[in-house]
Amino acid sequence: EDQVTQSPEALRLQEGESSSLNCSYTVSGLRGLFWYRQDPGKGPEFLFTLYSAGEEKEKERLKATLTKKESFLHITAPKPEDSATYLCAVQASRWGPLVFGKGTRLSVIA
Amino acid sequence: DTAVSQTPKYLVTQMGNDKSIKCEQNLGHDTMYWYKQDSKKFLKIMFSYNNKELIINETVPNRFSPKSPDKAHLNLHINSLELGDSAVYFCASSEGSGGLSLFGSGTQLSVL
Numbered sequence: 001e002d003q004v005t006q007s008p009e010a011l012r013l014q015e016g017e018s019s020s021l022n023c024s025y026t027v028s029g030l031r032g033l034f035w036y037r038q039d040p041g042k043g044p045e046f047l048f049t050l051y052s053a054g055e056e057k058e059k060e061r062l063k064a065t066l067t068k069k070e071s072f073l074h075i076t077a078p079k080p081e082d083s084a085t086y087l088c089a090v091q092a093s094r095w096g097p098l099v100f101g102k103g104t105r106l107s108v109i110a
Numbered sequence: 111d112t113a114v115s116q117t118p119k120y121l122v123t124q125m126g127n128d129k130s131i132k133c134e135q136n137l138g139h140d141t142m143y144w145y146k147q148d149s150k151k152f153l154k155i156m157f158s159y160n161n162k163e164l165i166i167n168e169t170v171p172n173r174f175s176p177k178s179p180d181k182a183h184l185n186l187h188i189n190s191l192e193l194g195d196s197a198v199y200f201c202a203s204s205e206g207s208g209g210l211s212l213f214g215s216g217t218q219l220s221v222l
Contacts, residue, residue: 034210038151041215043200046212089153095158096166097166102152
């Protein structure tokens with residue numbers, strides 16, 4: 001069974017304190033790994049797609065990386081507006097659904 | 111605005127009632143989904159449709175019946191609502207065989 005595990009469950013950072021979120025996955029074959037951001041009361045907002053080991057994507061203070069077993073979401077010099085739940089998901093097969101992890105709840109304190 | 115929109119945003123109802131949630135996307139996508147997010151915020155697939163054809167039907171009680179009148183719409187009808195159905199339901203869409211999916215803002219269903 002395809003599985004996605006995210007850690008930590010919750011993370012509290014001071015503004016400017018860089019850190020990383022982890023997403024480890026077990027799938028039969030990876031078609032894509034996805035990072036989303038979810039704010040309270042809203043739907044997940046797409047951030048990145050990664051397709052193969054070694055791939056990296058960047059957007060503002062966020063950088064996502066991928067290995068054969070895990071992905072990291074690096075947050076550099078976070079700001080309070082980066083506070084949200086970050087969700088990782090994988091697609092294991094064509095027409096397969098996204099399988100989500102339980103998310104990391106990030107709080108950035110000014 | 112190009113988006114996935116679902117209505118209503120909130121739905122409060124009594125046990126045993128029947129209710130529907132509507133979803134529409136104007137992105138030109140041909141695959142649509144329903145996901146359920148439980149109280150622990152875990153997001154799980156329920157159904158997916160491609161060009162009005164059912165592709166995925168996870169282990170969901172048959173009280174839940176999706177209907178896709180065209181590829182831009184995927185509605186969810188729920189019969190005989192139970193307390194355990196309380197959750198946030200998200201509609202999403204993607205192009206082709208899945209992958210990058212864009213989500214609606216959710217419908218919070220509360221069954222009393």
